[in-house]
Amino acid sequence: xxxxxxxxxMRNAFLAATLVAALGGVTGFFLIQRGxxxxxxxxxxxxxxxxxxxxxxxFSPLAGLVVFTLAGAGGIAKLKGDPRERDLHIGMILVTALxxxxxxxxxxxxxxxxxxxxxxxxxxxxxxxxxxVMALGSLALGLFFVFAFRPLLFASFDPxxxxxxxxxxRTLGAALLVVTALVVALCAPITGTLLVFTLLVAPAAIATRxxxxxLKAVLLSVALAEVLVWTALTLAxxxxxxxxxxxxxxxxxxxxxxxxxxxxxxxxxx
Amino acid sequence: xxxxxxxxxxxxxxxxxxxxxxVIQNGITFSLYPGQFVAVLGPNGAxxxxxxxxxxxxxxxxxxxxxxxxxxxxxxxRRIGYTPQFSSLExxxxxxxxxxxGFGLDGHRWGxxxxxxxxxxxxxxxxxxxxxxxxxxxSFSELSGGERQRLLIAQAxxxxxxxxLLDEPLASLDLSxxxxxxxxxxxxxxxxxxAVLFVTHDVNPxxxxxxxxxxxxxxxxxxxxxxxxxxxxxxxxxxxxxxxVLQSEGRLFVLGVDT
Numbered sequence: 001x002x003x004x005x006x007x008x009x010m011r012n013a014f015l016a017a018t019l020v021a022a023l024g025g026v027t028g029f030f031l032i033q034r035g036x037x038x039x040x041x042x043x044x045x046x047x048x049x050x051x052x053x054x055x056x057x058x059f060s061p062l063a064g065l066v067v068f069t070l071a072g073a074g075g076i077a078k079l080k081g082d083p084r085e086r087d088l089h090i091g092m093i094l095v096t097a098l099x100x101x102x103x104x105x106x107x108x109x110x111x112x113x114x115x116x117x118x119x120x121x122x123x124x125x126x127x128x129x130x131x132x133v134m135a136l137g138s139l140a141l142g143l144f145f146v147f148a149f150r151p152l153l154f155a156s157f158d159p160x161x162x163x164x165x166x167x168x169x170r171t172l173g174a175a176l177l178v179v180t181a182l183v184v185a186l187c188a189p190i191t192g193t194l195l196v197f198t199l200l201v202a203p204a205a206i207a208t209r210x211x212x213x214x215l216k217a218v219l220l221s222v223a224l225a226e227v228l229v230w231t232a233l234t235l236a237x238x239x240x241x242x243x244x245x246x247x248x249x250x251x252x253x254x255x256x257x258x259x260x261x262x263x264x265x266x267x268x269x270x
Numbered sequence: 271x272x273x274x275x276x277x278x279x280x281x282x283x284x285x286x287x288x289x290x291x292x293v294i295q296n297g298i299t300f301s302l303y304p305g306q307f308v309a310v311l312g313p314n315g316a317x318x319x320x321x322x323x324x325x326x327x328x329x330x331x332x333x334x335x336x337x338x339x340x341x342x343x344x345x346x347x348r349r350i351g352y353t354p355q356f357s358s359l360e361x362x363x364x365x366x367x368x369x370x371x372g373f374g375l376d377g378h379r380w381g382x383x384x385x386x387x388x389x390x391x392x393x394x395x396x397x398x399x400x401x402x403x404x405x406x407x408x409s410f411s412e413l414s415g416g417e418r419q420r421l422l423i424a425q426a427x428x429x430x431x432x433x434x435l436l437d438e439p440l441a442s443l444d445l446s447x448x449x450x451x452x453x454x455x456x457x458x459x460x461x462x463x464x465a466v467l468f469v470t471h472d473v474n475p476x477x478x479x480x481x482x483x484x485x486x487x488x489x490x491x492x493x494x495x496x497x498x499x500x501x502x503x504x505x506x507x508x509x510x511x512x513x514x515v516l517q518s519e520g521r522l523f524v525l526g527v528d529t
Contacts, residue, residue: 033363147380154377157363157370160354161425164326165378166346208364212409215382217364 004237012126017233017243019131019138020187021225024199025207026145027183029214029221030176032204033156038087039076039177040200042094043184044193046072049101051118051193056104061114065188068097069181077174121192123233123243130189137186144179148172153214195244199225202251209258224254277340278303279433279465280325284334287317287324293489294320297334300484300493302465304432307456308493309476310469311500312486313527318469319355321486322435325467326352339432346378351426351464352435356415356442367405367413370421371396374428396424400454415442419451427458433465434458440470448475455479473500474521487527500524 004010031040050068051061075093079086105112155162155169163169180200187196207221232246278301287295294317302308310318323329324336327343336343338350351374371393372383383389397403400420405413410421419439426434436455440448456479459466468476473483477496484493485500487508492499499505500522505513514525 029364033360035360146382149382150373150376151378151380153363153365153369154373156360157365157373158354158359160323160328160358161352161373162377163328164345164350164352165348167378212364212366212407212411214364214369 004234008128009124009126010233010237012128012131013123013233013243014230016126016131016134016190017123017229018226019134020190021199021203021229022222023138023141023183023187024196025203025222025225026142026218027180028200028202028204029207029218030145030152030156031180031200032208033153033214034173034176035083035156036076036176036180037201037205038090039073040180041197042076042090042097043069043072043177043181044188044196045094045101046097047181047184047188048115048119048193049097049104051188052101052104052108052112052115055112055115056108061118062185062189065118065193066182066185069184070178072097073177073181074174077177118188119193120242121188121190121195121244123190126190134186134190137182141179141183141186144175148175149214152176191247192244195248198244198248198251199229202248202255203228206251206255206258209255209262228254276304279339280467281337282334283337285324285331285336286333287320287329288332289315289317289320293332295486295491296489298484298486298491299334300491302433302467304465305459305463306481307459307466307468307476307479308482308484309473309480310467310484310486311471311473312491316486316488318486319437322352322437322467322469325350325433325435348429349431350433350435351423351429351431353419353422353426353437353439355437356418359418361418362411365410367397367402367408367410367417367421368393370410371424371428374425392428396428397421399427399458400424416447416451419443420454423455423458427462430462431464433467435467437469438471439468440472440475445475448472452476452479477520477522496522 031037047065047069050064054061054064076090079089105115151167152172155167155172159169184196203225204221206224207217211217211220228247228250231250232243235246236243280302282298282300284297284299286293286297310321312318320329324331325338325343327345375389375392376383394403397406400423402420402424405417439451443451452475455466458464470476480496482493483496483499484491485508488510490508492504492508500515502515505515505524509527513527516523516525
């Protein structure tokens, strides 16, 4: 079993995955509280278009990813109206971004390898330097959540009363989107844009079914995310397969199990 | 209750209200004194909720002046407690009753609310004041409309306000629960001496404890006792059309308009 840590690339992978999972678990909790889960889905897709565009123009895909996710976050923060209409607009932005991504890929002469690397991630190919950048970024973004924890929840629950008490509700909402964009930019090269939102949505979705306490839910969400990525990495190592698949598949199974147990209990109570 | 000699805590001096670029009230004038229970009545769109937002400092009057504790209203004033309309809340969040009430204490502060005995005791006390201590650990999303409303009031009480602004606290409550809610608010007002501005569609549940009503309709307003304000002549004048007020078994019915 310990042979798994024998290789440096596996140690780096575990470390990076641990950080990614923690970030995803916390960010996802607040996205769910604000009803912004769909924005969490859309931002990685938008970021992919940026990466593809950067590769086409000869820039670093990471730069394109950061620019597009931040622009996407800014655009989504500006959307008004009820959640249904807002999600419709996010959907339109996402579709347009994906179309652009496709165009950029087709314009690139040959096989746009770096863009595909952003799309699918390369957990097993991370260097020590990249892991250090990850650690610093995670620390900074983690501090944002510690700082904004209470007013962000208050503003999500009751924007009127929070605003009356002096909480900058709109600024906090926009800040959460910007932070989500940065989380996506930090995590996408590792897990791939296709699977960032597995970690942004699934662990928090499961945790919020299991407890009504916000602090417990955040901790549980992070713990679940960690268990998911570690299990997925181990399975991927031994079966010589892609970790991303196992993360998503395991998350889905756990969520399904929790909902089934809930439904069963509900029927017994009635 | 006779008017007390103390100065008013809230004054509207010919204050105009705009909503969505449209003038909905061109000059409201009234004074609210410590411990008074005033119902804000009127049809949809008359500016009842907007009036509360002016008091909270979230909106500014388009003309005239508002004085709250002798100064213009501003946000972050802990001397007022506020519960918004239900429809503006996100009820499906991961929050316990205790967390909701705790927002009233320190929801505006940065950082996290770490467990601490004094904080817990204050929250429990506020819960007890609204007969909701048994709900403390329950998930907000699983509570009934009446229970949720009580928690919001407990939240509003945590800053020891001198004025409570309640926006439609009786919406989504049936008659007996509405009466319980009114009795609770009245009890709080008597024990704490808190003034209450109570926005409601239906005046009947609040009749037993009202000092005054503020009636908004047709861009105009009147403040006075129920007997003076809710009359066929007065409401017809406000609405600018024929409105009939009927009394039956101590209940008032306003006919000819959508309230």
